[in-house]
Amino acid sequence: MRAVISAAEMRAAEEAVFAAEPGVDLMGRAAAEVARIARVTSPPGPVLVVAGPGNNGGDGLFAAADLAADRPVVVWLAMERGHEDGLAAARAAGCAEVDALGALDGLADAALVIDAVTGLGSRPGLPDEVATFAAACEAAAVPVLAVDLPSGLDADSGRAHPSFRAHDTVTFATVKPCHVQAPAADRCGRVHVVDIGVDVPATSLRQAEESDVAAWWPAPHSASDKYSRGVVMVDTGSAQYQGAALLSVSGALHAGAGMVRYTGRVPSGLVLSRFPSVVMGEGRAQAMVLGSGWGDGEGSEGRVSAARLHGVPAVVDADALHALPAGRLDGWLLTPHAGELARMLGCTRAHVEAEPLVCVREVARHTGAAVLLKGATQYVAEPSGRVTVAVAGPGWTAQAGSGDVLAGICGSLLAAGLPAWRAGVVGASVQAITAARNPGPHPPDELARRVPATVAELLASVPQ
Ligand SMILES: NC(=O)C1=CN([C@@H]2O[C@H](COP(=O)(O)OP(=O)(O)OC[C@H]3O[C@@H](n4cnc5c(N)ncnc54)[C@H](OP(=O)(O)O)[C@@H]3O)[C@@H](O)[C@H]2O)[C@@H](O)CC1
Numbered sequence: 001m002r003a004v005i006s007a008a009e010m011r012a013a014e015e016a017v018f019a020a021e022p023g024v025d026l027m028g029r030a031a032a033e034v035a036r037i038a039r040v041t042s043p044p045g046p047v048l049v050v051a052g053p054g055n056n057g058g059d060g061l062f063a064a065a066d067l068a069a070d071r072p073v074v075v076w077l078a079m080e081r082g083h084e085d086g087l088a089a090a091r092a093a094g095c096a097e098v099d100a101l102g103a104l105d106g107l108a109d110a111a112l113v114i115d116a117v118t119g120l121g122s123r124p125g126l127p128d129e130v131a132t133f134a135a136a137c138e139a140a141a142v143p144v145l146a147v148d149l150p151s152g153l154d155a156d157s158g159r160a161h162p163s164f165r166a167h168d169t170v171t172f173a174t175v176k177p178c179h180v181q182a183p184a185a186d187r188c189g190r191v192h193v194v195d196i197g198v199d200v201p202a203t204s205l206r207q208a209e210e211s212d213v214a215a216w217w218p219a220p221h222s223a224s225d226k227y228s229r230g231v232v233m234v235d236t237g238s239a240q241y242q243g244a245a246l247l248s249v250s251g252a253l254h255a256g257a258g259m260v261r262y263t264g265r266v267p268s269g270l271v272l273s274r275f276p277s278v279v280m281g282e283g284r285a286q287a288m289v290l291g292s293g294w295g296d297g298e299g300s301e302g303r304v305s306a307a308r309l310h311g312v313p314a315v316v317d318a319d320a321l322h323a324l325p326a327g328r329l330d331g332w333l334l335t336p337h338a339g340e341l342a343r344m345l346g347c348t349r350a351h352v353e354a355e356p357l358v359c360v361r362e363v364a365r366h367t368g369a370a371v372l373l374k375g376a377t378q379y380v381a382e383p384s385g386r387v388t389v390a391v392a393g394p395g396w397t398a399q400a401g402s403g404d405v406l407a408g409i410c411g412s413l414l415a416a417g418l419p420a421w422r423a424g425v426v427g428a429s430v431q432a433i434t435a436a437r438n439p440g441p442h443p444p445d446e447l448a449r450r451v452p453a454t455v456a457e458l459l460a461s462v463p464q
């Protein structure tokens with residue numbers, strides 16, 4: 001799990017190091033890591049360093065000096081001023097200097113561009129000449145390594161602004177919001193978090209990693225039986241959306257439920273013909289899945305209220321989200337996408353997209369449930385205000401039916417005893433990891449069938 005910290009929190013953490021160790025060379029450590037990652041991620045060849053006027057530029061200039069030991073390095077001071085000591089080091093190491101036109105010309109044979117224009121001090125957007133250069137890097141498909149973050153982004157948000165588009169980003173101590181929240185995160189490429197000796201504060205925003213999913217997956221042991229693994233009761237689908245029942249049942253089964261009971265309105269023959277292990281009708285269960293594919297049918301409120309009488313946690317998806325009973329839903333997991341969350345809050349989808357953290361926290365606080373906001377970045381908020389970002393996946397899962405499968409996966413994890421927030425994080429992450437490991441336009445039921453292989457691989461990576 002990684003803490004996601006703001007620019008101000010990072011600066012405070014750096015100040016604490018300076019206070020404890022006066023004269024400590026954090027910039028030297030940062031620059032050495034930038035040079036190391038540059039060597040690892042790019043082919044040998046000329047490097048073009050674009051340096052801004054502040055400390056981000058300083059990192060880039062010291063990295064330029066380091067890299068000049070084994071390859072040609074050209075420096076463009078994009079705002080004419082540069083970090084004094086960094087510039088002296090780059091000059092002493094033999095780096096050549098170019099102006100804006102020279103930088104554009106240099107793209108023809110650059111093996112790598114290092115973007116060290118702005119970092120934590122970045123105001124959104126880029127000066128015109130730099131914006132032109134960033135666009136030229138994209139057009140020429142030259143790999144870009146961003147120092148701390150792609151210049152032009154705002155470190156503290158996931159919003160898109162005119163910026164560099166990096167293939168790799170080296171950041172220090174831990175990630176910042178722009179590295180984990182789409183669409184900004186899409187501009188960062190692979191994010192390399194490097195240690196420069198700055199302690200990371202605990203925060204209410206975290207990012208889950210594959211190792212967390214592996215550690216939290218409820219693997220059965222030799223004494224497990226179907227009840228201890230967890231029985232999940234699934235009430236999904238309708239005459240109009242029969243497929244939703246199959247998709248959520250498939251998600252539940254492929255995430256390892258001890259037993260799936262189906263209590264929805266889709267004919268049992270259809271469910272059984274696809275999934276013969278499913279038991280029809282109500283019975284003992286440890287969790288429920290409600291709402292996927294209900295449509296606007298009558299009686300949703302009654303169905304959710306009746307589910308509550310079972311006294312077990314439920315995953316509430318799709319249409320059931322708009323039929324929540326009054327009162328706290330402790331232990332439950334709500335799984336809206338941005339449009340559904342907007343309807344729950346009475347605001348616009350655009351507002352949810354602009355302020356996802358505020359919105360997802362508000363619904364969790366208000367309902368007492370954990371809330372998984374689905375989308376390009378998947379956030380799981382707890383009533384306490386803590387938010388965990390699930391492992392990110394590719395856009396292939398953005399298709400009808402993915403949410404139905406995910407509700408079933410989360411239902412299995414709830415039934416296995418995971419707390420609601422963790423069921424949301426693990427469920428969303430395992431679906432994303434499965435999509436990342438199986439790139440291509442697989443339909444959601446096909447991806448559900450590939451979840452067990454992902455789980456097996458994840459568990460094999462856990463040290464025994
Ligand atoms: N502190 C430490 O010990 C360590 C810090 N480290 C490094 O320092 C970085 C933070 O450095 P920083 O605070 O100097 O800010 P930085 O990002 O270089 O930008 C400030 C300059 O850019 C300018 N500017 C901004 N936006 C602009 C725009 N849109 N268009 C035009 N100009 C713009 C801005 O101008 P101004 O706002 O003053 O007008 C100012 O001149 C951090 O990300 C990491 O890389 C590491 O070495 C580890 C140790």
Ligand SMILES: [K+]
Nearest residue numbers: 115118149151
């Ligand atoms: K940068």
